[in-house]
Amino acid sequence: MTEDDLDRVMELERAIFASPWRRSFFLSDINRPQGLSVVAEDEGVVLGYAVAWGTQEAHLANLAVCEDERGKGVGGSLLEEVVAFARRSKAESIYLEVRASNTIARKFYSERGFVPTYMRKGYYENGEDAVIMEREVSPDAQGVRPV
Ligand SMILES: CC(C)(COP(=O)(O)OP(=O)(O)OC[C@H]1O[C@@H](n2cnc3c(N)ncnc32)[C@H](O)[C@@H]1OP(=O)(O)O)[C@@H](O)C(=O)NCCC(=O)NCCS
Known part of the structure; x- marks a missing residue:
């Protein structure tokens, strides 16, 4: 992801999420040393x-992925x-939060x-709970579909 992608990324972000990130969040993540900000493109379209x-x-x-794709x-x-x-990054695991309703x-x-590890009650602005999901990163982790 580069700054040039941000207009399109923000267009998608606003269309997809009820509480979209601000542009400044993406911008600081692009410049974060221990971070990854990546886009998937087709013929230059994010x-x-x-x-x-x-x-x-x-x-x-x-x-996030554009709804049509x-x-x-x-x-x-x-x-x-x-x-x-x-x-x-030699991380042992990856975790994320996902809305309980986002089946x-x-x-x-x-x-x-990823397996659900715990629930963060009322995590989202509308009071919805977040499910925390986690997976191991070790290449020989058992039972993990290769990705
Ligand atoms: C979650 C998300 C990123 C997945 O992206 P994607 O490009 O559809 O992912 P893939 O095509 O690799 O796989 C999608 C899987 O969901 C399934 N799927 C896709 N759309 C679906 C739908 N409308 N209903 C049910 N299942 C669906 C696909 O069958 C596929 O399952 P499979 O792995 O068994 O084949 C995308 O749905 C999205 O952007 N959602 C909105 C934003 C979001 O919820 N982000 C995650 C927040 S934590």
Whole structure:
């Protein structure tokens, strides 16, 4: 992700999330030393993006794909980038928060080795709970679908 991607990233972010990140969040993440900000593109058009950071424990902070492009593997590819980043960072695990009601994302992560570890009550601005999901990064982790 570069600053040139931010107009399109913000367009997607606002369309997809009820509480979109501010542009300044993406900007500071682009410049974060221990971080990953990546886009998936097709012929120069941004289809999705992911943001992660952290060393021992990597945090997948944002992952989204344009609604029209879902179900085609774009999210899976972005998640692979995050896992590769975590491996490079020698992280032992990756965690994320997902809305309890977001059944599609919860299934997406479960099928890619993430397990729900606990619930953060009232985490979101509308009072909704967050489910914390986590997966090990070790390449020989048992029972984890290779990503
Ligand atoms: C979660 C998300 C990133 C997945 O992206 P994607 O490009 O669709 O991911 P993939 O195509 O690699 O895989 C999607 C999986 O969800 C399934 N899926 C996609 N759209 C679906 C739908 N409308 N209903 C049910 N399942 C669906 C696909 O069948 C696929 O399952 P599979 O792994 O068994 O094949 C995407 O749905 C998204 O951007 N959602 C909104 C933002 C969001 O919730 N982000 C995560 C916040 S923590």
